[in-house]
Amino acid sequence: MKAQKVKIDNIPAIIWGKESGKAYIHVHGKMSCKEYAENFAEIAEKNGYQTISFDLPEHGERKDGNYRCDIWNGIHDLTAIGNYTFSRWKEVSLYACSLGAYFSLHAYADRNFTKCLFQSPILDMEYLIRQMFTWFQVTEEKLFTEKEISTPVDLLHWDYYQYVINHPIEIWNLPTSILYGGKDNMQSEDVIQKFVEQHNCSLTISGNSEHPFMQERDFEIVRKWLEEFI
Secondary structure (H helix, E strand, O other), X not given: OOEEEEEEOOEEEEEEOOOOOEEEEEEOOOOOOHHHHHHHHHHHHHOOOEEEEEOOOOOHHHOOOOOOOOHHHHHHHHHHHHHHHHHHOOEEEEEEXXXXXXXXXXXXXXXXXXXXXXXXXXXXXXXXXXHXXXXXXXXXXXXXXXXXXXXXXXXXXXXXXXXXXXXOOOOOOOOEEEEEEOOOOOOOHHHHHHHHHHHOOEEEEEOOOOOOOOOHHHHHHHHHHHHHHO
């Protein structure tokens, strides 16, 4: 399919699909990149949408930079991508995965998306950080003292943790469909269900799927979910 590489506010991006008045912003998660949007873009194109994917900080073409993949840079970059897309397409929707969903919740609450699709979303970052405290024997006091602590999952930052505590997700009034794996260890089902109830979302649970949805059986599950809700 057609894939045009561009720079949006110096952010490496790809515009997928044949010309249309409708587009999806595609926000990937950790350890991914803009090229991974191809399968999504193929389904979106069949439904009349183009797709704009881009590399988050420290991902894809931006791996070698000193620009951290944190909430502040995430909001900055998603805002730039949003400004670009809303200025060029009449109808804009959102797909976001994992950490990309968390950034989207902070950057896009006041955007007029037609619909939003969240796959394995991080909806409560405080919950995840506290899980990491338990997994890796880290305490709040230790993180305050050391400011940064490396773990096998991610680098814990005191400043990031404080932002998370002080900025819970309270406003999200956009039509949203969520795909969640029943074996996801990053967010509990209670966290997901609470968000769904508070914000009137549609929820699809794949009981045997883990957070990444990367087992062979998961590809068909994701495809069917996308084809239903895209």
